[in-house]
Amino acid sequence: MRFLIVDESSEFRRVLAKMLLARWPEAQTVEWDPRQPGDPAAIVARERCDLVLLDSHPTGKDGIQWAAEIRKSLQAPPVVLIADHGDTHAAILAMKAGAADFLRRTGLTEQRLVRSIEDALREREARQLESTGGRSALARTL
Template identity: 30%
Template sequence: MTRVLIADDEPLVRAGVRTILSTDPQITVVAEAADGREAVDAVRRHRPDIAVLDIRMPGLDGIAAAAQIRQIAPSTGLIVLTTFGEDEYILRALSGGVAGFLTKSGDPEELLAGVRAVSDGAAYLSPKVAARVVAHLANSGLRSAADSRAGARTRVEALTVRERQVLALLGTGLTNGQIARRLNVVEGTIKAHVSSILATLDVDNRAAAAVVAYEAGLVAPDTAGQNRPR
């Protein structure tokens, strides 16, 4: 059973998220919070497997709450809910250990897929979020030309052929075990590949590696999550 905390300052959004998650008998909502501070306190009390956080909340926003949650409960997987116009928040969250990025306007199945993926130790980027982040990185001044699409392709060329295969599958939201089955190898081999990929790409987590996969064209944004078994 995957135990989930929902944090959003809008009661209707919390109710909607709870309703969607309730359609999966393997997911249970153990707590709700109306702001970031309540979310951190709820994590201390309930130790959920997953925290679904609105990226903008009064007092303590989702990114700041995520940072505190990582300190007090590093095993709790972090997912943020975003709306359009919050790309810079997403970039901050990428470096803060957040593993899942979903839009409030996305398909309900994306929420379920995201919770399942992060619960399994994978990363999940909503197709809409992936497309926006890649475009934002390519067009903004937050990154140099070396980190544009061409730069991402250059970084990926430093990987072995097998590591590029693993990165492409990681970018679609598959876990190490699922990638191992897809490539007919043992899971420990995939874990070693992922560690090498993160080091070679100089990124801190799977979500950031997935963004590089999108930038390099290894994964099309509209295919994110489509390889995950239901």
């Protein structure tokens, strides 16, 4: 399992990585600061990740638009947006852009994060099973 964590805060990226590794000790986490140059969709493709955790409002950027760009690829991993604050409207926009979930940073627990990721991976697995006739290894790992 390989996760890409996109957030301006190196401290928050480390917190998320710690939560992920507590549940998936063999996982790899790749951290990316969105203030660095680069196209998020290209970085996702290069890193070959299974899931992206994406800040919804990186400085001067639109995380929801980034989620839409990432999700354009047929092999795109699920994207979970994490917001400092958000409302129902922001969550709806995130889902329309292809995000698997929209979480609030405030009060985010390891349990909530893991549940969101597992749900997103199961949903992706279900879509893959439909397209491949039911054969998959990921279903056995969850």
